[in-house]
Amino acid sequence: MAYAILRFAKHKGGASKALSAHHERTKEIYASNPDIDKNRTMQNYHIVTPRWSYEQEIRHRIRMAGCRVRKDSVKFVDTLITTSPEFAKAHESEMPEYFERALGFLKERVGEENIFSAVVHMDERTPHMHLCFVPLTKDKRLSAKEILGNKKNMIRWQDDFYACMAERWPELERGTPAVETRRKHLPPQWYKKVTAMDAKLEQLETALNGINVLNTGKKREEAVALLAQLLPEVESFQAEIQRMQAAVSQPLSMQRCSAEENEALKDELTAERRKSAEQRAKLTVLETRYKRAEKLLDGVPKELLKQQMDSRQER
Structure with a gap:
């Protein structure tokens, strides 16, 4: 369509x-x-x-x-x-x-x-x-x-x-506007979280790329600090995406309507079945960002990642 x-x-x-x-x-x-x-x-x-x-x-x-x-x-x-x-x-x-x-x-x-x-x-x-x-x-x-x-x-x-x-x-x-379908748009705070995570990913990437024999200690500490912030965010991000998928695909609940509301409900259900192309596009963007985060973390030296994971388990 x-x-x-x-x-x-x-x-x-x-x-x-x-x-x-x-x-x-x-x-x-x-x-x-x-x-x-x-x-x-x-x-x-x-x-x-x-x-x-x-x-x-x-x-x-x-x-x-x-x-x-x-x-x-x-x-x-x-x-x-x-x-x-x-x-x-x-x-x-x-x-x-x-x-x-x-x-x-x-x-x-x-x-x-x-x-x-x-x-x-x-x-x-x-x-x-x-x-x-x-x-x-x-x-x-x-x-x-x-x-x-x-x-x-x-x-x-x-x-x-x-x-x-x-x-x-x-x-x-x-x-179909949200006011007609009764479907709320995805919360803007999700996108703010993603933007903040993108910035941290860039900082981590810069820190990792900058590690050399002359500054190993300083850059290593910087990378560990960034990992401390990123790991819980990346771990919860997939859950955010799953909730978004539910928000996009969930149909309107059948409601008990008075006789005069029946026709309006039929129209709403018809509109709902069209799906929201715009929200699905947003979801695709967020999934791309999540994959980028995963890819970057895959490139983190294993000893750094292990150090951070061990530190989190001790808390």
């Missing part, structure tokens, strides 16, 4: 630097995302090119609007526009048009002047576009709540986005 996918992530401003580095590919190493193929990064392109840094773009628009900014205000929204891998592959030559059409849809909804970046990534598994905008209303108020709305409003967003894209590509199907 081919889906038209639209996702929003609200940010208060602190994430602008990190997101800019990821979207604009200014980092040299992307350990947290093994799907990035640096040999294809040159194929990425902008539809809307930022003039300054993301932080400056955000501040400029807020300053020009002269609006009130609270401490907890959402200052910008990162929008993900993509589709199913099979659709992207079958319509490879039409993907630029796909993203242009999606951009047109968002310009009408959030205001062209509020969009400061729209970059298409061609260097990952499935082509996708990251579009960032400042949620300013027509009367110059900073309000992501008014622009995006509540959960029910998000259903309307999905309906309208699907209608826009399916007008050009009738074979597309509408994605």
Whole structure:
């Protein structure tokens, strides 16, 4: 099945630097995302090119609007526009048009002047576009709540986005929001744990590669300390993946419904059977990271690994 996918992530401003580095590919190493193929990064392109840094773009628009900014205000929204891998592959030559059409849809909804970046990534598994905008209303108020709305409003967003894209590509199907399927998205703290583990893996790899006859003692101590942190994390990571698999594949429980709810439940069950391609893609990424952790630990000198295991058993 081919889906038209639209996702929003609200940010208060602190994430602008990190997101800019990821979207604009200014980092040299992307350990947290093994799907990035640096040999294809040159194929990425902008539809809307930022003039300054993301932080400056955000501040400029807020300053020009002269609006009130609270401490907890959402200052910008990162929008993900993509589709199913099979659709992207079958319509490879039409993907630029796909993203242009999606951009047109968002310009009408959030205001062209509020969009400061729209970059298409061609260097990952499935082509996708990251579009960032400042949620300013027509009367110059900073309000992501008014622009995006509540959960029910998000259903309307999905309906309208699907209608826009399916007008050009009738074979597309509408994605199913969590509010309709009653399935929660995977907890974001899992991804934070993975990112932290990636950083430690890189440190361990650097420490192991740096061991030589001149610094054996120091680097060895560093490697042992990192192993002390990594071993329990790697051991529990497989359990995390298994729980994720259950979250992705578990069907909706049959519930006792009143007569008027029966039809709605049928619709939900039908939607559930479609499976969540997006969550399965996330699961694949995490499994890749787990395998990387296992591979790296396999390369740890046996005496170091034994030393750490013995130390843990003594506690």
